[in-house]
Amino acid sequence: MTDETKQIKGGLIYKKPDKRNFNFGKVFGTIDLSEIPADFIVAEPKQKDQGDTDFCSAFSSTSASEPQEGVELNPFWQFAVSKVISGDPEAWGQTLENAIKVHTKYGAINESDFDRGEFGDEELRYIKNYPEELFEKAEEYKKQSYFEAKGYKETFDSYRACLWANRTTKRLLITGVILHDSWIDSQDGIIKESGNPVSGDACIIIGQKTIDGEPYLIAQLSAGEKIGDKGKLYYSREMINKYFNFGGFLFVDMLPGEAKKKAWSVWRRIWESVKKNIRWYFEEIFK
Helix, strand or coil: CCHHHHCCCCCECCCCCCCCCEEHHHHHCCCCHHHCCCCEECCCCCCCECCCCCCHHHHHHHHHHHHHHCCCECHHHHHHHHHHHHCCCCCCCECHHHHHHHHHHCCCCEHHHCCCCCCCCCHHHCHHHCCCCHHHHHHHHCCCEEEECCCCCCHHHHHHHHHHHCCCCCCCEEEEEEEEHHHHCCCCCEECCCCCEEEEEEEEEEEEEEECCEEEEEEECCECECCCECCEEEECHHHHHHHCCCCCEEEECCCHHHHHHHHCCHHHHHHHHHHHHHHHHHHHHCC
């Protein structure tokens, strides 16, 4: 393992995707895969570098949101708020679910809204080091819902089809994978073989590129330009289907209530309502 590899700490914690996630294919329908061109990029946000932190989930989620909002967003505040949700600011890393929930529950802040000053990376994981008024500012960039990229037999096809179907709204896909050492050391960024697992890492999928006649999905990481093709890795169908099991998500401006009506069955809605009432009941009892 090279010194370059040792610097990649990732920061993504694995959590199996929730079965209650809104299914994009089920709600919006699927497209004919033959409609997808050989090469396309939905959007290409600024290449960021998370440095020696475990903030990849926040860097990726803000990067996915930026093309829709038209501004650069601050990933450090985003990570600190995700730790408010999970309640474990000292713990390493974050799940995709908690990172994405920050956007739907609180929003995001403009990069210019916070000057880190003398705060070090570790201090920036604590929400106490940020002005409280940032929560009000974050409302401007709040998302309504997020959907899981599903609808096809293979993860590879679900990801590329959802990307292409959302090209006009610039919805990028947020996902994650356990990085392998050979992927990190790849000079051209073309990933078609396994290596030794290193660390969980969040990334965004921005489009598709055809290499030697085969389609590859383009993943943009948050490690600057020192990995792969200036910060991008190209994953083959086999690698996506085998290793991308964190789920893939897109921000969609649809009110949660409306999304539930479209994505959940009547029985699912009833059951979730019952569970919510049960939780409220016990919370009231044990106050």
